Amino acid sequence: MRRTMAATAVLGAAALALAGCGGASSGGGSASDAGTLVLYNGQHPQTTQVLVNAFEKATGIHVEVKNGDNQQLANEVIAEGSSSPADVLYTEDSPVLSVVQSKGLFARVDAKTLAQVPSADSSAKGDWVGVTGRAVVLAYNPRLISGGALPTSMMDLSKPAFKGKIGIEQTSGSFEEEVTAIRLMKGESATKEWLAGLKKNAKIYNSHDAILQAVDSGKLAIGLLNNYYWFRTRASAKSHTLPSKLLYLGHHDPGALVSISGAGVLKSAPHPAAAQKFLAYLTSPAGQKVIAAGQSFEYTLNPKVKPNPQLKPFDQLDPPSLSRAELGAGQAQTVAMLQQAGFAL
Amino acid sequence: MTTSELQTAPSVGRVRARGRRRSPLPLTVAALAVGVLALSPLGYVVTESTSAGWGSTWALVTRPAILTLLAHTLELTGAVVAASTVIGGGCAWLLERTALPGRRMWTVLLPLPLTMPAFVSAFAWVSILPVMSGFLGAFTVMTLTTYPLVLLPVAATLRAMDPALEEVAASLGHGPWHRFVRAVLPQTLPALAGGGLLVALETLAEFGAFSMLNYSTFTTTIYDQYNLTFDGPTAAMLAMVLVLACLVLLVAELRVRGRRRYARVGAGAARPPQRHRLGWWTSLTLTGLTALIVAALAVPVGILVYWIMYGDSGSHPLDSLTSAVATSLWLSLGAALVTTVFAIPVAVAATRYRSRLSTLIERGTYLAHGLPGVVVALALVYLGIHYLKPIYQTRELLIVAYAIIFLPLAMVGVRTGVERIPPELTEAANSLGVGRFSAFVRVSLPLLTPGIGAAAALVFLATMSELTVTLMLAPPGLHTLSTVIWADTTNLDYPAAAPYAAVMVAICALPTYLLTRGLDKATTAP
Numbered sequence: 001m002r003r004t005m006a007a008t009a010v011l012g013a014a015a016l017a018l019a020g021c022g023g024a025s026s027g028g029g030s031a032s033d034a035g036t037l038v039l040y041n042g043q044h045p046q047t048t049q050v051l052v053n054a055f056e057k058a059t060g061i062h063v064e065v066k067n068g069d070n071q072q073l074a075n076e077v078i079a080e081g082s083s084s085p086a087d088v089l090y091t092e093d094s095p096v097l098s099v100v101q102s103k104g105l106f107a108r109v110d111a112k113t114l115a116q117v118p119s120a121d122s123s124a125k126g127d128w129v130g131v132t133g134r135a136v137v138l139a140y141n142p143r144l145i146s147g148g149a150l151p152t153s154m155m156d157l158s159k160p161a162f163k164g165k166i167g168i169e170q171t172s173g174s175f176e177e178e179v180t181a182i183r184l185m186k187g188e189s190a191t192k193e194w195l196a197g198l199k200k201n202a203k204i205y206n207s208h209d210a211i212l213q214a215v216d217s218g219k220l221a222i223g224l225l226n227n228y229y230w231f232r233t234r235a236s237a238k239s240h241t242l243p244s245k246l247l248y249l250g251h252h253d254p255g256a257l258v259s260i261s262g263a264g265v266l267k268s269a270p271h272p273a274a275a276q277k278f279l280a281y282l283t284s285p286a287g288q289k290v291i292a293a294g295q296s297f298e299y300t301l302n303p304k305v306k307p308n309p310q311l312k313p314f315d316q317l318d319p320p321s322l323s324r325a326e327l328g329a330g331q332a333q334t335v336a337m338l339q340q341a342g343f344a345l
Numbered sequence: 346m347t348t349s350e351l352q353t354a355p356s357v358g359r360v361r362a363r364g365r366r367r368s369p370l371p372l373t374v375a376a377l378a379v380g381v382l383a384l385s386p387l388g389y390v391v392t393e394s395t396s397a398g399w400g401s402t403w404a405l406v407t408r409p410a411i412l413t414l415l416a417h418t419l420e421l422t423g424a425v426v427a428a429s430t431v432i433g434g435g436c437a438w439l440l441e442r443t444a445l446p447g448r449r450m451w452t453v454l455l456p457l458p459l460t461m462p463a464f465v466s467a468f469a470w471v472s473i474l475p476v477m478s479g480f481l482g483a484f485t486v487m488t489l490t491t492y493p494l495v496l497l498p499v500a501a502t503l504r505a506m507d508p509a510l511e512e513v514a515a516s517l518g519h520g521p522w523h524r525f526v527r528a529v530l531p532q533t534l535p536a537l538a539g540g541g542l543l544v545a546l547e548t549l550a551e552f553g554a555f556s557m558l559n560y561s562t563f564t565t566t567i568y569d570q571y572n573l574t575f576d577g578p579t580a581a582m583l584a585m586v587l588v589l590a591c592l593v594l595l596v597a598e599l600r601v602r603g604r605r606r607y608a609r610v611g612a613g614a615a616r617p618p619q620r621h622r623l624g625w626w627t628s629l630t631l632t633g634l635t636a637l638i639v640a641a642l643a644v645p646v647g648i649l650v651y652w653i654m655y656g657d658s659g660s661h662p663l664d665s666l667t668s669a670v671a672t673s674l675w676l677s678l679g680a681a682l683v684t685t686v687f688a689i690p691v692a693v694a695a696t697r698y699r700s701r702l703s704t705l706i707e708r709g710t711y712l713a714h715g716l717p718g719v720v721v722a723l724a725l726v727y728l729g730i731h732y733l734k735p736i737y738q739t740r741e742l743l744i745v746a747y748a749i750i751f752l753p754l755a756m757v758g759v760r761t762g763v764e765r766i767p768p769e770l771t772e773a774a775n776s777l778g779v780g781r782f783s784a785f786v787r788v789s790l791p792l793l794t795p796g797i798g799a800a801a802a803l804v805f806l807a808t809m810s811e812l813t814v815t816l817m818l819a820p821p822g823l824h825t826l827s828t829v830i831w832a833d834t835t836n837l838d839y840p841a842a843a844p845y846a847a848v849m850v851a852i853c854a855l856p857t858y859l860l861t862r863g864l865d866k867a868t869t870a871p
Contacts (some may be wrong), residue, residue: 064821
């Protein structure tokens with residue numbers, strides 16, 4: 001009998017401990033008051049947190065953020081369907097938004113919000129809005145490669161001269177979007193050839209940060225990444241200087257692609273008014289100033305706010321003219337090609 | 346007495362008619378309910394994958410890329426299991442059967458790497474030595490973090506073994522090698538196999554460490570794949586391949602375990618066994634053990650301290666660390682409690698009332714552990730939205746998810762405990778007019794407590810470092826130690842992650858200690 005009591009006491013103590021810890025950090029699932037907003041965030045958490053803090057200060061609306069991988073959150077929203085607790089999905093790039101759009105899960109974004117950024121940077125149907133721009137670049141280590149040896153087009157990277165010299169993150173949304181761009185501009189067979197060459201040449205990394213670190217440390221000649229990684233690394237590196245340089249391909253090359261990070265309000269949003277307010281804030285001069293002044297180093301889209309002056313001017317990037325709808329719709333076909341080429345399973 | 350008679354001596358005898366008794370109805374119902382819960386993700390996966398159609402499915406699964414990946418995964422799993430079994434089993438033997446200098450200290454030190462979650466170890470190694478990526482890193486990190494899973498049960502079994510068995514073998518003229526093979530090995534085989542099974546399941550399911558080390562296994566690829574293609578049926582189909590691999594392991598372990606009986610009624614002789622002298626092997630052994638601890642524990646901890654001391658760890662405010670600690674503790678304690686409670690009816694049914702059904706349920710609970718976290722998480726998103734809406738995206742559903750994936754971990758501890766309870770004791774209680782449930786509470790439960798403690802500690806440790814399911818099912822605003830470490834290390838912000846990792850390792854020290862103690866007591870004969 002005494003033993004039974006001892007066991008009960010242990011269980012009770014455990015339950016108490018549970019309750020105690022729970023009390024210290026409760027709040028989560030229940031977000032029903034009007035002053036709350038549930039944000040599924042696939043953007044870099046630091047980038048979003050600064051925006052969320054500013055938005056909460058400006059509006060008094062409390063934002064519950066669920067951070068996650070871009071595509072993982074999109075998957076989750078799709079699986080949740082009309083029962084999703086999410087109000088807003090904010091992602092790193094737009095093809096993911098197109099997938100959610102194709103399932104008919106987005107509500108229309110307020111016209112005033114859409115009018116704050118160039119219409120080409122948002123959904124043509126008006127159900128998601130562009131927030132920032134990001135440029136595809138090649139980071140290279142001048143000690144390993146320079147001058148005439150550098151590629152002049154993304155298409156060059158499949159040439160035997162670049163064997164073992166190029167680093168990519170094959171599972172990233174941005175690599176996928178880049179391949180879609182090549183496919184749309186150069187056609188199926190040229191893309192196939194390019195992928196086959198790249199497969200022979202490329203070293204695979206698991207993040208853009210890892211690619212850049214390899215370039216800076218002299219282990220890799222060229223890395224395919226988004227521009228802001230380079231600027232962020234430089235901003236946080238204090239004492240030592242890093243050798244890598246950026247190569248902007250320009251000239252409407254597929255490798256000069258600009259991708260758009262954007263946000264949409266879900267049809268099922270429990271707090272649609274607060275959700276629309278959040279999108280309006282992200283694209284407003286106030287929200288865009290937060291982006292320009294912060295450490296995210298992405299391009300602002302609202303013409304009233306100049307991007308971070310350290311960045312190469314947006315109008316000099318000379319990107320290819322592809323619509324967001326085209327880039328988003330080609331997703332499945334691109335994945336099929338990546339699978340055939342052995343880049344994906 | 347010949348050696349074959351020795352093997353069928355009472356304490357190693359086979360379970361005869363006793364195993365055929367029918368299990369009481371409430372027990373069957375409880376075990377069945379847990380089984381259904383544990384298998385629900387698998388049900389979802391099967392439904393999803395059949396929706397792809399068998400023709401396309403077959404074509405998909407037999408692609409050369411898949412076979413390469415499968416070979417890759419099995420190669421690593423095999424290597425890690427072999428190495429952990431040799432290291433874990435060897436250490437156990439050194440501790441329990443040799444005159445190892447400083448044995449007390451080693452008894453504490455050797456299981457300690459269990460406090461080091463694989464992905465923390467991976468992050469520590471790769472942040473300093475990028476060479477550690479790929480197979481070499483994956484193999485090293487997994488072996489160094491999982492060998493205690495073999496060491497603990499084997500050491501406990503050796504300690505609990507009546508030295509008389511070995512003495513009898515010696516008196517029959519068997520040399521040390523024969524004594525080991527004929528008397529010691531058969532007794533430790535279930536512990537070796539059980540530990541090896543855990544190591545294999547851990548390796549198959551690991552995501553965070555391999556992702557950091559840039560080594561692709563089935564689990565990491567399914568994660569990437571699912572995200573890249575938005576193709577549920579395909580990912581589900583790939584997950585089925587992993588489930589099959591798991592099935593093979595489970596059947597193999599069951600074969601090794603067999604229908605032997607390991608319980609005994611007599612207290613045996615509580616005498617220290619005869620210890621082999623290491624002689625001139627001593628210095629070599631000590632060097633090896635020191636190297637092991639340095640690699641498994643000192644180096645990763647040293648690297649974390651380095652990042653905290655010399656890096657700029659200030660990117661998170663202190664209160665975010667304390668709230669992450671509170672959340673992690675809450676979830677890990679909750680998961681430990683719930684999972685252990687779930688494991689008890691299944692373990693009791695499977696060991697005391699062995700039938701096709703109870704074995705099926707018990708083995709079934711292991712399958713969910715073989716499913717990649719991302720697949721279990723998605724299944725639970727589906728189940729949560731459709732059937733458990735009130736607790737969807739709450740900490741409670743997260744705990745249910747942990748219970749599903751970590752049930753096998755709890756099962757090992759609880760089952761070890763149950764197997765050591767002689768059925769005669771409960772029968773005696775029954776014959777004295779005590780009801781079955783009451784007999785369970787008054788006779789079996791106290792004997793089970795160390796095993797239950799070990800099970801809870803193991804689940805606690807696993808939950809602490811769980812990543813994929815936490816990322817997907819976490820309610821908005823929830824941060825645990827592991828999600829913060831994950832977010833920072835993907836940005837290569839090692840200094841920011843280091844304090845969180847260090848705190849996690851420190852928290853894990855207590856359950857590791859409990860586990861060491863618990864398994865020891867669980868295997869000691871009553």
